[in-house]
Amino acid sequence: MSVGSNQLFDLSREVLDVASRKVSLIEDITRRTKMLAMNALIEAARAGDAGRGFAVVANEVSEISKQVNTITRDLRSEITSRVDHLTSAGSEMVREMRGKRLADLALNMIEIIDRNLYERSCDVRWWATDSAVVECAVDPTAANCEHASQRLGVILESYTVYLDLWIADLKGNVIATGRPKFYPGAVGANVADEQWFRQGLATRHGGEFTVADVGRNRRLDDRTVATYATAIRKGGTADGDPIGVLGIFFDWEPQARAVVEGVRLEDGERQHTRCLLLDARHRVIASSDGRGILTETVPLRTDGRTMGYYAQGDGRTVGFSLTPGYETYRGLGWYGVIVQGP
Structure with a gap:
């Protein structure tokens, strides 16, 4: 709850407290006035005919006291009701403001992630057309795979948000990675049954990509990753036949933690x-x-x-x-x- 809303409720309570004290003072004065009127009536009765006029005044004062007492009681009830209504309306207003603010913050949070992941979708489609990547998928000789691995390593030096980049052939065998020394278990692994490979291979043209569910990758030291993939296509063209799959592994945990x-x-x-x-x-x-x-x-x-x-x-x-x-x-x-x- 904000400072402003606390001040609103504090002010409401203060208004009620001040009004209650003032009404109590009026009630006390009314009681004293009523007592004085009663005493005056007693003295007027003792005085007989001489006190008759005074008795009339005393009765009038007593009647006024009753009216003031009624007004005071109604005033206390009305003030309490109005302040309760003000507090209730203020609470509802604060809840609405608070809820809308939280929704706006949630939108801002997911928009930051969207912009970040949009860049990842661009990266995977772009790098799948790299000549070294295409040559490795077409002809996975040791030389071509080594060249592609070096090329992927250069990319990773500039794009530090990734753990690794993998090239897989049509059978799902990983034939080149960008960090073979960091993750030696990746090269030679078969990923044919993994979501990112199957969906990446199924993309219809070079403008499409796929994203696997965020999860842990045991071959990347069990780190949490968001995996993007697309088919590597013959000639590096958008309409070429698939010749392999490029998978890029976004280092999800530190990036997402920074956002939340x-x-x-x-x-x-x-x-x-x-x-x-x-x-x-x-x-x-x-x-x-x-x-x-x-x-x-x-x-x-x-x-x-x-x-x-x-x-x-x-x-x-x-x-x-x-x-x-x-x-x-x-x-x-x-x-x-x-x-x-x-």
Whole structure:
């Protein structure tokens, strides 16, 4: 909750406190006035005819006291009701502002990821046309594979967000990588049954690419990766026949962590706020608290909305946004989600 909303509620409570004190003072004065009127009536009765006129005044004062007391009681009730309504309306306004803000932050988070992954989709399609990559896939001699490996290594020196780049032949055998010394188990491995290879080989032209689910790759020291792939095509042309597959392994964990930890929260919010990235199955693929990655599924309630917020029964507010995509990258059905406690 923001400082402004706290001040609003504090002011409401102060108005109620001040009004209650003032009404109590009026009630006290009314009681004293009523007592004086009663005493005056007693004295007037003792005075007989001489006190009759005074009795009339005393009765009038008593009646006025009753009227003031009624007005005061109504005033107390009305003030309490109005302040309660103000507090309720203010709470609803704060909840709405808070929910919309969390949804906006969730959108910003997923947009950053979309822009990043758009670049990855460009990388894999571009590098699949590299002459060294194409030559290696066409004729996987030791010389060609060594040349392709050197070329991939040069690319990796400039693109530090990748763990490795692999070239696989049509049977799924990895014939060249960019970091054979770092990951010696990759060359010679067969990846024919892996999602990225099958989908990459099935791309219809050079403008298509595929992305496998974020997961751990045991041949890359069990690191968490987002794998992009596309077919390497004869002649490096967009309409050439497939001659292999290029797979590029995005170093997911540090990049995603920077996004979820970089959400612009106020200092007092961080300890009770969780920023998440979910895949299309609502599986946690990044979290600001480091918990549940690849093991937790969030039962997100979107009600058919692409962006919004809702309150949970435990008092927490959930803001979410579906990936909007970026440029030619349509997104993967991922969500940015922010869960904030009261």
